[in-house]
Amino acid sequence: MKVQLLSYTKGAEELCAAAAQSCYSDRPASDLLKGMKGKRPDRILENIVGMGHHSVIEHATYTFSVEGVSRALTHQLVRHRVASYSQQSQRYVSMDRADYVVPPSIRENEGAEREFRKLMDRIWEVYRVLSETVEVEDARYVLPNASSTNITITMNARELRHFFSLRCCNRAQWEIRMVADEMLRLAKGVSPSIFKDSGPPCVRGKCLEGKMSCGKPRRKELKKV
Numbered sequence: 001m002k003v004q005l006l007s008y009t010k011g012a013e014e015l016c017a018a019a020a021q022s023c024y025s026d027r028p029a030s031d032l033l034k035g036m037k038g039k040r041p042d043r044i045l046e047n048i049v050g051m052g053h054h055s056v057i058e059h060a061t062y063t064f065s066v067e068g069v070s071r072a073l074t075h076q077l078v079r080h081r082v083a084s085y086s087q088q089s090q091r092y093v094s095m096d097r098a099d100y101v102v103p104p105s106i107r108e109n110e111g112a113e114r115e116f117r118k119l120m121d122r123i124w125e126v127y128r129v130l131s132e133t134v135e136v137e138d139a140r141y142v143l144p145n146a147s148s149t150n151i152t153i154t155m156n157a158r159e160l161r162h163f164f165s166l167r168c169c170n171r172a173q174w175e176i177r178m179v180a181d182e183m184l185r186l187a188k189g190v191s192p193s194i195f196k197d198s199g200p201p202c203v204r205g206k207c208l209e210g211k212m213s214c215g216k217p218r219r220k221e222l223k224k225v
């Protein structure tokens with residue numbers, strides 16, 4: 001699995017802070033942005049986002065390339081609707097090569113891994129036969145959730161914070177959590193004040209999972225990210 005930050009809003013903190021101030025000023029955001037030098041955009045954002053005015057951070061967007069992940073992961077990912085996605089096609093890209101993700105729990109169990117790989121080999125054998133006899137778009141119906149894929153994602157900072165809140169949680173599935181953790185690390189690297197307290201609710205305070213709580217707050221772990 002590989003996660004890369006392809007593009008992001010430069011000066012996101014200054015931009016969002018100027019947009020926030022423009023709500024309460026007789027000056028437009030263009031003037032306020034020029035005057036942002038030497039000011040503390042992090043304090044402006046902390047204050048305004050803390051008041052629940054989250055829309056101001058929607059002006060910052062981030063584009064990630066997520067590579068070599070399973071279709072099981074991307075199925076969960078695309079449930080996040082306030083985002084843009086471009087995913088590798090199983091119709092236009094040759095799927096002849098058996099390329100799949102093996103979950104760690106299966107890799108660590110010799111017997112399970114043997115059975116898993118045996119089934120994958122058989123699936124791709126059938127896929128290759130089918131793709132020569134019927135349309136590729138139909139042959140792909142036999143491909144598994146484990147099939148490897150690439151996806152490009154664009155989210156704004158507000159949606160990213162929401163995504164991190166759900167998917168950096170220990171209760172999220174391991175693969176999407178690994179991707180979310182890496183996306184958080186990359187986003188925090190370029191916009192530290194927007195993402196400084198980002199992550200599951202236990203990073204900011206109390207866990208919301210009730211009886212389902214893992215009991216292992218990620219506060220310290222994600223502070224280092």
Ligand SMILES: Cc1cc2nc3c(=O)[nH]c(=O)nc-3n(C[C@H](O)[C@H](O)[C@H](O)COP(=O)(O)OP(=O)(O)OC[C@H]3O[C@@H](n4cnc5c(N)ncnc54)[C@H](O)[C@@H]3O)c2cc1C
Nearest residue numbers: 076078079080081082083159162163166167169171172173
């Ligand atoms: C641990 C975990 C387990 C899960 N298990 C399942 C499962 O078993 N089955 C399943 O189907 N899903 C499951 N999900 C997916 C989950 O139900 C959501 O679909 C997914 O997390 C996207 O979240 P969202 O809808 O809040 O966010 P997004 O789609 O990212 O939307 C962001 C926010 O925008 C607002 N919004 C977006 N669209 C609408 C709308 N149409 N109407 C009103 N408000 C809107 C909401 O406030 C929403 O929170 C699971 C998620 C997690 C984290």
